[in-house]
Amino acid sequence: MEYIIANFIQLDLSTALQVVLLGFIGGVLSGFIGSGGAFFMTPGMMNLGVNGVVAVASNITHKFGKAMVGSHKHGKAGNVDKKLAAYILGTAIIGIQIAVAINSFLFKGASGHGMAKGAGSNLYISLVFAIILSFVAISMLKDVLGSSKSGNADSGPSRKIADAMAKIKLPPVINFKVADTTVSLWVLMPIGIATGYLAGTIGVGGFIGVPAMIYVLGVPTAVAAGTELYLAMFMGAYGALSYAFQGFVDIRMTMLMYLGSLIGIYLGVYGVKVVNEKYIRMVTSLIILLCVISRAIAIPMYLRQLGMLDIDPAWDVYFNMTSKFFLFFSGISGCLLILINVIKSYMQRRGIQKTLRVVKETAQ
Amino acid sequence: MPIVLITSPPHGLGSELARNLAEKTGWPQYSREELVEEAHAQGIKLSRLETSIIKSPVISEHLAWEKELYLSFVTDTLCKKLENKNLIYSGRAAHLLFPGVPHILRVGLGVPLEMRIENASRQLGLSSEKTQEYLEALDEDVKKWVHYVHREQANDPSNYDLFLNLENLSLANASLLLQNTAELADFRIPEQDLKHLEDIHLAARARLHLARNKETAGLNLGIRVRDKVVTVTYMPRQTAAATSISKALSSLEGCRENLCTMAETNILYVQECFDPKADDLGQVTQLAKRWGAAVELIRLIPKGEEAGICLEDIRSKPLSASHKDSGTYTGGVEDDGPDISANDGGLSDTLEELVAMGRSAGGSTVTGSGREVIHAVKENHNYSLVILGNLFLAKGPQASTRLTRELGLTLHDNLRTPVIDIKELKSEFLFGKAQAFKLILYSLIILCIYTLVFSFQKPILNFIGGDLHEKWKWVAAVGMVFFVPFIAYVYGAVSGLLLKLIDID
Amino acid sequence: MSLEILILDDETIVGERLKASLEKDGHKLETFTSSVEALKSLKEKIFDIVVTDIRMDDVSGIEILEHVRKKSLRTKVIMITGYATLEVARESLTKGAFDFIAKPFKIKEIRKAIEKAAEALQTEDNR
Incomplete structure (x- = not known):
């Protein structure tokens, strides 16, 4: 790949359009799933030849701007617990700091030894990505398949862990009004650090933050999503600032992604209204799983670049192609599924809207 | 008693x-x-x-x-x-x-x-x-x-x-x-509260009745009763429900008529006096049509007062057919006769209008303030918007604005739903001239910025990650943090407006 | 592990359905519809797990629970009922019931409760 300057690649029209497409798909998915499309956009950009760190940095920056617009809306709906956000944020900063430090160390440390630029950090990001997201996808799938067997009786989130955690009364214990829950700071802290670390490393803190809030802290789902978006705004700002300070944010990427994502997100959110919940979770977990596979395929390529694996460099192209194929396949098919549903209901909505009225004389 | x-x-x-x-x-x-x-x-x-x-x-x-x-x-x-x-x-x-x-x-x-x-x-x-x-x-x-x-x-x-x-x-x-x-x-x-109690009873009976009926059991329904008229709202995924609900309710004793409305969501519209011909209502129904929502009306009368001004309002307009026999002002102490609906601040007529449009989620009259409104609606949690219309009419304009704002906060905290003043409805949710202007202006801004950035890639990238960046690290970082949300906001507004234009939001 | 389980419910169908599916799991089951009969059997023998309805005509499930707990603290008692109130549920837990299942339930739920009871039995036995 040619570099126009420092860490930034030369953009041609086709790459630019692919980034817009990535943004659009990522937007639809993130609107639909409710938490970041970065799990799709980061690897997608890496497949386009963008360095891992730059992809992550541009994504965090992208997410930060988006969250700023989005959390304003959630705030109006009363779904943001600012106190909870403040506490998690305090601890998440530590996590982000760790992530940024590791990423820039790997990136800069590796380039000195004549190896491919950024291969170390690419490998590291891909590994963390694959491990965390396969865990998320599998537990989600298990959840969907499990609940489909037991019928609709038990389809709410389980409160078992949250109840156990609520028993930990190690001071300081804090009460959160909007989220309607009370937890010890010591339970909250690891969640904050983990969220921050993942947000900083692969740009998808929400995948850990939201379920952790729901299952561990016992926060209602809507409040968890709203609070996470609010949180993402600050975490994103912090992450963006840190990465921009290091000079890793490619503003062109961020801007191109916006072109697609901000339209996509509206369609995704609309999709949630018209598609049933189990289907949403099913589609989501499958898409994530395919993204994981796609990233895993790219791993041997980075291993070779680091000199840890002995394969023909000519194969890189094939690894990259397959990886890219999986990613786009998952994204595009998921996106199509959602969009088809959106269009269908959009057409339908015009037809059947009427109040049925039956008048009868009072039976007296 | x-x-x-x-x-x-x-x-x-x-x-x-x-x-x-x-x-x-x-x-x-x-x-x-x-x-x-x-x-x-x-x-x-x-x-x-x-x-x-x-x-x-x-x-x-x-x-x-x-x-x-x-x-x-x-x-x-x-x-x-x-x-x-x-x-x-x-x-x-x-x-x-x-x-x-x-x-x-x-x-x-x-x-x-x-x-x-x-x-x-x-x-x-x-x-x-x-x-x-x-x-x-x-x-x-x-x-x-x-x-x-x-x-x-x-x-x-x-x-x-x-x-x-x-x-x-x-x-x-x-x-x-x-x-x-x-x-x-x-x-x-008092008599009027007993009537309210009867309506509550009928709503409860309707719910039980529907739960016992094989075809409608287990459906997630919103049920409202006003003056023996049962209004049921159901989710669009239960399309088959409408006829079975009406059929089931036809055997419910004491139910004067029943209405079934399909709605993805409900809009709660709180106002002191309603007028089926008003522009405000038109905007609300326009929004409801776009969202596939049903509109629930609450006529809120402040405690200790009677909504006298409503009647003035109605009098100053040509009387519609149903108003003809309600000539005299009763000071708000309403008779028990059939003309009870005529003095209800336009609620019945407005509901009629909504029914005709297929957007009715029922309505009721509430005396008191935020607390009473919450009591009246709290079992229905499917609201996506609360609209506050003209309220506290007897007070001066400033007091009325303040009280409306307080009411809004109470409702927002308890229902966890966005609350909006009717005056802001148009600019927030509907597409008018101002929106068109905004769309054009913002599109132009975006076009300029993108053209600039992509024509001068090299110096810009140099500043955010190249040699220049080494000298100006902080300036570059802070600049970026301000620049990006600006882009997101402006372009977000553009895409939002565009989609609003084609009725998706 | 194979457990000896007693099931008591005044509706015949409950015993039958549970017996059919739990025997597949390798447990030994005795089912009763009369609490008096069940009490007789409980006096003679110590079961690993007792599953009992709460509302019955002669002797209530709570009394069965009290009897079992008096005789052997090892036996795990699982209560099932369609007409429980918070008070009754809390009472049976205070009196030493192992778990509480509201009717209508899925067989899966009872299987889970039995698995949990089996685990508890195992850890107690290993001690």
Whole structure:
């Protein structure tokens, strides 16, 4: 790949359009799933030849701007617990700091030894990505398949862990009004650090933050999503600032992604209204799983670049192609599924809207 | 003719007090234990709702359905037990029943723990230590249960009219106090509130009726009754429901007519006076059409006042057919006759209009403020927007604005729904001239920025990551953090407006 | 592990359905519809797990629970009922019931409760 300057690649029209497409798909998915499309956009950009760190940095920056617009809306709906956000944020900063430090160390440390630029950090990001997201996808799938067997009786989130955690009364214990829950700071802290670390490393803190809030802290789902978006705004700002300070944010990427994502997100959110919940979770977990596979395929390529694996460099192209194929396949098919549903209901909505009225004389 | 609701802690003396009061007054008396038996006899299973609090693994949609069924069952059973409009009911969270119906005597009972331990240990054959453990756990359970079922704090004093502490007060004297209080004029339910009670009863019966009907059982429905007209809203995924609901309701006694509206969501529109021809209403229905939403109307009359201005409003306009026979101003004290709907601040006519458009989710009149509105709507949690129209008309414009804002905050906090003033509706949700202008302006800004950035890639990239960046690290970072949200905001507005233009939002 | 389980419910169908599916799991089952009969059997023998309805005509499930707990603290008692209140559920837990299942339930739920009871039995036995 040619570099126009420092860490930034030369953009041609086709790459630019692919980034817009990535943004659009990522937007639809993130609107639909409710938490970041970065799990799709980061690897997608890496497949386009963008360095891992730059992809992550541009994504965090992208997410930060988006969250700023989005959390304003959630705030109006009363779904943001600012106190909870403040506490998690305090601890998440530590996590982000760790992530940024590791990423820039790997990136800069590796380039000195004549190896491919950024291969170390690419490998590291891909590994963390694959491990965390396969865990998320599998537990989600298990959840969907499990609940489909037991019928609709038990389809709410389980409160078992949250109840156990609520028993930990190690001071300081804090009460959160909007989220309607009370937890010890010591339970909250690891969640904050983990969220921050993942947000900083692969740009998808929400995948850990939201379920952790729901299952561990016992926060209602809507409040968890709203609070996470609010949180993402600050975490994103912090992450963006840190990465921009290091000079890793490619503003062109961020801007191109916006072109697609901000339209996509509206369609995704609309999709949630018209598609049933189990289907949403099913589609989501499958898409994530395919993204994981796609990233895993790219791993041997980075291993070779680091000199840890002995394969023909000519194969890189094939690894990259397959990886890219999986990613786009998952994204595009998921996106199509959602969009088809959106269009269908959009057409339908015009037809059947009427109040049925039956008048009868009072039976007296 | 009072209704007395007595809440006592488990193994307190609630039913004893109720019995004592019943002996003194001759009013019918009923307890929660009997109610549970009755539910059993009618095949309504409560055990999941009761015990889920202990096991607390899931709060699911199905459980929410059982909760609504339970509340309807309680309402129906107690209404049937009313004799000469008298009733004494005692049991868990009794004082929270019939939310929003005024002039019901809501009593709390405080019983010393030792007394309860003695009581319970005798009944259950447990040691007093074990009993204490049992009662403490149970109190905690009840607290959670009340929070889930009634969405209220069990010990919120504002929900009681009277709280009796049996620490020093004997049961007999407590009952005497209660009798004297219940006979006060404040607890005589006026005619119009009895009508409201009848509507609440009909809504409960409609829900039970639909739950018992094979075709409509298990559907997640919104039910509202006003003046014996039952309005049911259902989700669009239950398309087949409309006809089966109407069919099922046609056999419901006392129901004058029924309406079924399919809605993805509901919009709550609160206003003091409605006018079916007003522009405001037009905007609301336009939004409802776009969202596939049904509109629920609440006519809010501030406490201690009558909505006199409404009538002025109506008078100054040509009277529509249904208004012709309602000539005289009654000072808000309405007759019981059929012309009751004529003086309702345009509510009936506006509902008619909504029905004609297929957007009605029912309506009601509420006297009071935010609290009363919440009581009236709290079992329906499917609102996506609350619109506040012209309210507190009798006050000056400034006071009215302030009160409206306060009401908005109360509703927002309790319903967790965005609240908007009708005046902002157009700019927030609809597409008009101002929006078109904004769209063009913002598009131009975006176009300029993108052109600039992509024509001067090299210097810009140099500044954010190249040699220049080395010198200006902080400036570059901070600049970026301000620049990106700006882009997101402006372009977000553009894409939002574009989609609004084609009715997707 | 194979457990000896007693099932008591005044509706015949409950015992039958549970027996059919739990025997597949390798447990030994005895089912009763009369609490008096069940009490007789409980006096003679110690079961690993007792599953009992709460509301029955002669002897209530709570009494069965009290009897079992008096005789052997090892036996795990699981209560099932369609008409439970918070008070009754809390009472049976205070009196030593292992778990509490509200009717209508899925067989899966009872199987889970039995698995949990089996685990508890195993850890107790290993101690």
